[in-house]
Amino acid sequence: MTGNGHRTIPTGAALRVKALEALLEEKGLVDPQALDAIVDTYETKVGPRNGARVVAKAWTDPAFRKRLLADATAAVAELGIAGPEGEHLVAVENTPSVHNLIVCTLCSCYPWPVLGLPPVWYKSFAYRSRAVRDPRGLLREFGLELPDDVEIRVWDASAEQRYMVIPERPAGTVGMSEEELAELVTRDSMVGVAKIAPPARGSSR
Amino acid sequence: MTGNGHRTIPTGAALRVKALEALLEEKGLVDPQALDAIVDTYETKVGPRNGARVVAKAWTDPAFRKRLLADATAAVAELGIAGPEGEHLVAVENTPSVHNLIVCTLCSCYPWPVLGLPPVWYKSFAYRSRAVRDPRGLLREFGLELPDDVEIRVWDASAEQRYMVIPERPAGTVGMSEEELAELVTRDSMVGVAKIAPPARGSSR
């Protein structure tokens, strides 16, 4: 019991879920293959690489960036990205003077189609409770020290909108391709708990 | 884990307290006999019978009642009642139109010298959380249904004041002595979660 919302010790939940699934299947309420398909989708198909493609395109295509900031749901659909918890996407953009951070204090809402399922820390009580009250202190624990004059905007996803952060394009990336840029974009930067480091010299090209 | 703040299963706490006490005694920080004396005081000497004596006197001695409502600390001292958590006593009086209830939402402050140590339910999360928000619903769980037109006053002991309720004197007690009346006064009535029932016919005259 760490206050972290996650235990590594196995619990009775495994047996309870197994029994519940068997019961629901016997009653014909859930189709085991449909369950397999959902699990497979979130284990292999949906994840932060989707969001990284969106960010890289926004960095390199000013018209796309504009469409993304105006209507993120429609913009990411251009890249074939859509799905549950992405029906009402909102993209918020970091600048040298504004830093954005996303949270869901009431549960753990998260933009699944662009970022995949949230990490345990995003669902943790520490993150949910502190993001709106002490964002600077929280970011410091992520190793991100923001200058005092940078404005922090915290987005609490309490309704149907799901937020993603467009991080700042790092220095030293002039001339890189969209694909190369997408490689640099981390999940944490799209939640707003990290910046993107400039690429290591000579690593890409 | 019942949300009740109390478990009946033995825990590691017993061993930890034993170890701590031994350590503190070895270092000469606490005197085992002083500990014995404190435990004995609250197990045998201090309890709701003190409060019952106060209430019975207030019912039968109008001048005392007046002093009690004006300065309860001084008034109960007349009966030889004093001690920790009783330094700043306040007595609040129930009437046919006003019902008082005491709680400490932040911890479990309680007027020890007049009522003894609080019962587990007074310290429970259910009581602490609900007394200020839904006193009628809470009292209903205690079996006390108050008419809608009775005003409820909840006293949250968030500072040094410690509250006790002077319940209404029940019907059918005319002519009873102070000692007989004191027998009728329950702890729950002095917290404000119960009324005092009229005495059973013939039980005490």
Added chain:
Amino acid sequence: MNGIHDMGGMDGFGPLVREKDEPAFHANWEGRMFAIANLLIGQGYFNVDEFRHAIERIPAPRYLDSTYYERWLDAAQTLLAEKGVVTREEMEQRGAAPHPPSQPAAALDKTAAKSGKDAARVRAKFRPGDRVVARNLHPFGHTRLARYARAHRGIIRHDHGVYVLPDTNAHGGPPRRQHVYSVEFKATELWDTGAPQNERVYIDLWEDYLAPDPKTPARRAGRKAQRGRKRR
């Protein structure tokens, strides 16, 4: 309800703990639970607001002592039993006894229920720039109005359009459709006046959660007055 789930602004949960190279699911059962809940919602056995409320109804000590998907399991079982889809007894017999919730589901707030007559209202009451105050609502049922916002003043920044109000939708009430707004609150308003001046929290709030800020003359009134003057 003012449950433990409503933890924005609370202290006492200790430092953040992170894990390297985290998988989508930490165990097979987590993936199955995720899929089961999504399928049951998708098939209409219960809706997402009912599901969230069932999670909120997990007794607070158990909520804090559970992992994320353990809470999903408790909530799904609670709803399956309450809706009679699978009985409590069936689940018990299979070794998957549902854990009793802290309160029953049927806690449709009086205020929310009464206002069902407004179901068709879709005209926006507020516009970007309007000053508002988050109402001090404390329904015993489900709400998405976080405690830390209540009674605090903000500014409408964006109108997200029309959505169904969770407060009734979680309780089988009429589908109240209304505007949802992004409301900007200064940290100095939500927390201490000593909070940093350049921190803001944006909360998405249904129209029913908001009232015009009585402290500042409503822009709306100003606009109407102006229009009136033009007509004259």
Added chain:
Amino acid sequence: MNGIHDMGGMDGFGPLVREKDEPAFHANWEGRMFAIANLLIGQGYFNVDEFRHAIERIPAPRYLDSTYYERWLDAAQTLLAEKGVVTREEMEQRGAAPHPPSQPAAALDKTAAKSGKDAARVRAKFRPGDRVVARNLHPFGHTRLARYARAHRGIIRHDHGVYVLPDTNAHGGPPRRQHVYSVEFKATELWDTGAPQNERVYIDLWEDYLAPDPKTPARRAGRKAQRGRKRR
């Protein structure tokens, strides 16, 4: 701090459970723990505000999963270790390892620390009948201003006299002595406007927790004006 201890007005703790013929202590160790803590406070090893704050600093999940005297044990051990009276190692060696708190003790709020200059203020700022608002303070340290009262309006009903402010006393700050008032709040103000009209909550609040209600002309100001008029 906005800890789980500050649970006034929360839901999710289930029904009340009562026990018949309850003893003063449910086990020998409970009595010993009660006596140890009282003796340590009485002898000055720590004060009651520090002790309360140490209880509040128990991580929230553990707080809810502990019994009353288990919390006393955690808090006493935390303070003994932090104050260097008994080292963590000594306790560990005896099989009584202290549980780490959710945050360190040294969280003296900036605002509280700054106002130390007022230590000698004992004149009452408010009088019975004055309308006040509980300030929206969110110190990271100890406070006795419950969340459910913050930003809400009430009426001063009684002046209890002068007491030391816990917010500084729990953190080794200067002893700020000031008036404590019994403040009456209507349930309709604290909770929904739909709450019963004839329910009131009386909360004892230190003067620093209160501000004059900006919404209503202060009686004080009115009295002063009257006095002024009389003098003329």
